[in-house]
Amino acid sequence: MENNDKPMLSGAQMVVKSLEDLGVKYLFGYPGGAVLDIYDALFENEKVEHILVRHEQAAVHAADGYARATGDVGSVLVTSGPGATNTITGIATAYMDSIPLVVLSGQVPTTVIGEDAFQETDMVGCSRPIVKHSFLVKKAEDIPGAIAKAYYIAKTGRPGPVVVDLPKDIVNPLIKAPYDLPEEINIRSYKPSSKGHPRQIKKAVELLLNAKQPVIYTGGGIIASEASKELTKLAETLNMPVTNTLMGLGGISGTHPQFIGMLGMHGTYEANKSMHSADVIFAVGARFDDRVTNNVAKFCPNATIVHVDVDPTSISKTIQAHVPVVGEAKKVIKQILEHIDSTDSKPSDLSAWWQQINEWRNVKSLAYETFDDKIVPQQVIESLYKVTNGDAYVTSDVGQHQMFAALYYPYKKPRQWINSGGLGTMGFGFPAAMGVKLAFPDADVACVTGDGSIQMNIQELATCLQYNIPVKIVNINNSSLGMVKQWQSMFYNGRHSHSYMDSLPDFVKLTEAYGHVGMRVTDPAELDKVMAEAFALKDRLVFIDIIVDQNSHVYPMQIKGGKIDDMVLANKEGESN
Amino acid sequence: MRRILSILLENEPGALSRIVGLFSQRGYNIDSLTVAHTDDETLSRITISTRGDQRVLEQITKQVNKLVDVLKVRELTERPHIEREIVLVKIFAENNEQREEVKRSADIFRGQIVDVTARVYTVQLLGTSEKVEAFIDVMRENATILETVRSGTVGIGRGEKSLTP
Ligand SMILES: Cc1ncc(C[n+]2csc(CCOP(=O)(O)OP(=O)(O)O)c2C)c(N)n1
Ligand SMILES: [Mg+2]
Numbered sequence: 001m002e003n004n005d006k007p008m009l010s011g012a013q014m015v016v017k018s019l020e021d022l023g024v025k026y027l028f029g030y031p032g033g034a035v036l037d038i039y040d041a042l043f044e045n046e047k048v049e050h051i052l053v054r055h056e057q058a059a060v061h062a063a064d065g066y067a068r069a070t071g072d073v074g075s076v077l078v079t080s081g082p083g084a085t086n087t088i089t090g091i092a093t094a095y096m097d098s099i100p101l102v103v104l105s106g107q108v109p110t111t112v113i114g115e116d117a118f119q120e121t122d123m124v125g126c127s128r129p130i131v132k133h134s135f136l137v138k139k140a141e142d143i144p145g146a147i148a149k150a151y152y153i154a155k156t157g158r159p160g161p162v163v164v165d166l167p168k169d170i171v172n173p174l175i176k177a178p179y180d181l182p183e184e185i186n187i188r189s190y191k192p193s194s195k196g197h198p199r200q201i202k203k204a205v206e207l208l209l210n211a212k213q214p215v216i217y218t219g220g221g222i223i224a225s226e227a228s229k230e231l232t233k234l235a236e237t238l239n240m241p242v243t244n245t246l247m248g249l250g251g252i253s254g255t256h257p258q259f260i261g262m263l264g265m266h267g268t269y270e271a272n273k274s275m276h277s278a279d280v281i282f283a284v285g286a287r288f289d290d291r292v293t294n295n296v297a298k299f300c301p302n303a304t305i306v307h308v309d310v311d312p313t314s315i316s317k318t319i320q321a322h323v324p325v326v327g328e329a330k331k332v333i334k335q336i337l338e339h340i341d342s343t344d345s346k347p348s349d350l351s352a353w354w355q356q357i358n359e360w361r362n363v364k365s366l367a368y369e370t371f372d373d374k375i376v377p378q379q380v381i382e383s384l385y386k387v388t389n390g391d392a393y394v395t396s397d398v399g400q401h402q403m404f405a406a407l408y409y410p411y412k413k414p415r416q417w418i419n420s421g422g423l424g425t426m427g428f429g430f431p432a433a434m435g436v437k438l439a440f441p442d443a444d445v446a447c448v449t450g451d452g453s454i455q456m457n458i459q460e461l462a463t464c465l466q467y468n469i470p471v472k473i474v475n476i477n478n479s480s481l482g483m484v485k486q487w488q489s490m491f492y493n494g495r496h497s498h499s500y501m502d503s504l505p506d507f508v509k510l511t512e513a514y515g516h517v518g519m520r521v522t523d524p525a526e527l528d529k530v531m532a533e534a535f536a537l538k539d540r541l542v543f544i545d546i547i548v549d550q551n552s553h554v555y556p557m558q559i560k561g562g563k564i565d566d567m568v569l570a571n572k573e574g575e576s577n
Numbered sequence: 578m579r580r581i582l583s584i585l586l587e588n589e590p591g592a593l594s595r596i597v598g599l600f601s602q603r604g605y606n607i608d609s610l611t612v613a614h615t616d617d618e619t620l621s622r623i624t625i626s627t628r629g630d631q632r633v634l635e636q637i638t639k640q641v642n643k644l645v646d647v648l649k650v651r652e653l654t655e656r657p658h659i660e661r662e663i664v665l666v667k668i669f670a671e672n673n674e675q676r677e678e679v680k681r682s683a684d685i686f687r688g689q690i691v692d693v694t695a696r697v698y699t700v701q702l703l704g705t706s707e708k709v710e711a712f713i714d715v716m717r718e719n720a721t722i723l724e725t726v727r728s729g730t731v732g733i734g735r736g737e738k739s740l741t742p
Pocket of ligand 2: 399450451454475476478479480481482
C-alpha cells in the first residue's frame, strides 16, 4: 500500500473519525439496518455525543436548533428508507431558513441501488430541491472528503443543509482503506463571495447619507453572519430606525430605542408605516418575502432600495433593487462604516422623520385587553419575559403563539429567538429547544408552543428524560389550531372547519407519565407565580400548560392584497368567535 | 424570447439532475438540452435553449450559478455566437418524383443522404435551429416524414473570449 502514513480504517470508522476530527459535539440520530456498522463504530467513541431521538424529524430539528443557537453546523445520522424520508420536513425547514446542517443517511449497498431493495429510497433525489448540496458516496476512501466538504458547504456562503448518503457496503467494517481527511477544502466550482463591490458600497453610502426618511430592514442574514454589532453601530451612526423580519429578531436589541419592531403580516404599525413611507430602504440579509411585502405591486412606492445579500438569487427576486450589493452582511456593513468614516459628508438630520415615527408608535399597536377570569396569550409571553429577565433562549412552534412570542418578548441578542420562519413547521419548537439546551446547559430555554404543534413531536419527552435536557415547555393552550381558526373567523365567515382540538390529552399527566414535571394554570393572578416556579426547577423539564382565551387574535394584521401598511389593528366586534 | 445558456459544470453524477430539477421545479421551459464532457473529462458542458423575459432569465442564470457543482454560466444569445444543431430525418418517398425532390431539397440545404433503401432516405442536416426547422417543413411538403431526431442546439461564443473554468 502506498498510503503508509495514513491510518487504515473501515468506512464506518471513517464516518465517526471524520466527525470527531471536524469537532462535532452532538450527533442527533436513530439507528437502523443500513447504518448498523456506523452505530457500531460509534459505540466506543467518546468525543461525539450521540443523542437518540424518538423520531428522525426531531433529530433534524434538534440539530437545527443547535445550529441556530451556536452558529455551528448541526449533525444528524439516520438509516436508509423511512429513516431518511422522516428527515425531509426537517431538512426543508433548515433549507428555507438557511441553517447549516449535515445529514448523514444510510443507503442500501451500491450493488443493489435501483433494485427496490429493502428500505431503499433515492435520498439524494428526494432531498434534491431542499438541500444546498448532496453527496452519494461510492467508495470508502471518499468518505472523509465528502463529509469534510459537506460541513464546509453547509456553513459557508449562504448556509444550508447538506445530505451525505452512505451505502452500506462502503461502511463495511471488514474492508479498510487509508483515512485521509482534507485539511483545507478547495472546490473549484464553489467560491462564495464575501465582500461587497466598492462601487456599490459607494453608491449605498451616498444614498444612506442623503436619505430623509430611511429604514434599515434586516433579516436572518444578520444573524447568520454575526453582524449584530456592526448593524447596531451603523444604525447609531446614522440615527436610523431599524425593523427586523421574523427571522431577524435579535439582530438589533429589541430594547434598543431605534428598534421599531417586526415588520410584515403581523408587524407593528410603526414598522410597516415607516417602510411604506420610506425614501431609502437599506435591506440586509432579508429577502422581501411575501409575508413581509404584502402586495408587491403596491410595495413602498417612494423607496430607493439598497439590497445586501450573500446570495445573488435573493436580490431583485421579488422586489427590484436599485443598488444591489452581493456580499456577507458583516463584511458589507463594515465596508459601509469605513466608507462613511472616510467621507466628509454628514448624515441628514432625521428629527422630522423620528417625530413622525413616534406618532405612529403612539398608536400602541401591541396594546391588548386583559381579564380577571381568563389568561390572554400576550400576557403569557410578557410573564415569560419577566421571569427569565429577557435572557432566555426562546424556540417556538407555528401558529398564533409564535407571533405572540415574536412580538411580546424583546430579544436582546441574536440567536436568542429560534423559529421556523420560512417553512412554518409545526413540531419544530420542542426538538429545537433540546438542541439549544444541549448547547447551552446553563441557560434558560423555553419552547413556546401550542396545543396543536406540541403534539407533532411530543414523543421527544422521552429523549429529554434519557439525556436530562431540562427545557421548559410553555404551552399556550387555546384548545384550537388558533391561527387557522383566526383566518376562518376573519375570511371564512367564522366557519371553523376542523380547527378545534377536541380530545386534548391531559398534558400535565402526560408529562408526568414521561417522568417530568407538569403544571397547569388558568387564573391570570397565578400566571407569574407558576411561571417562576417552573423556571426555578433548573434541573427538571417542566411542561406548563397554560389555558388561555380561545378567541384571541394576533394583531396587527395586514389586509391581504394591500400595501405593506394596510393593517387591521385590533379585534372588530363579533370577529373573534 | 429564445435564449441559449451555456453551463460549465463538474462531470459528476447528479449534476445534470440538479440543473434539470431547477428548471422543472420553477416552471422554466427547456426547449432543448445537450450535455457532454469537454476536452477536459472532469468537466461537462450543457447547452440549454430556453425562453423567457429578461427578469426570468436573470433569475434562472443566478439559480444555476448558485448550484455547488456549476463553474460558469453564460447567456450565449447576449453576444455574437455560433449555434448548431444536427437533425436526422427519415423520409418515405413513394415514387421517382418524390425521391428527386428529397435529393434536391437536401442539396439546397446542404444536407447529406446518409442511408438509403428502396423507398426510404435518411438525411442528415447541420445548421441553426431555424435552418433545421425550415428543412423539416420542406421535407414534410415533399414526402412523408417517418421519423426525425434533433440533437438540440449547441453553441459557442465568437472571438477570443471563451468559457473556461
Ligand atoms: C406541519 C404543519 N401542518 C399544518 C400547518 C398549518 N398551520 C399553521 S398554524 C396552525 C395551527 C397551530 O395550532 P397551535 O399549535 O395550537 O397554535 P395556535 O395557533 O393555537 O397558537 C396550523 C395547522 C403548519 N404550519 N405546519
Ligand atoms: Mg392552539
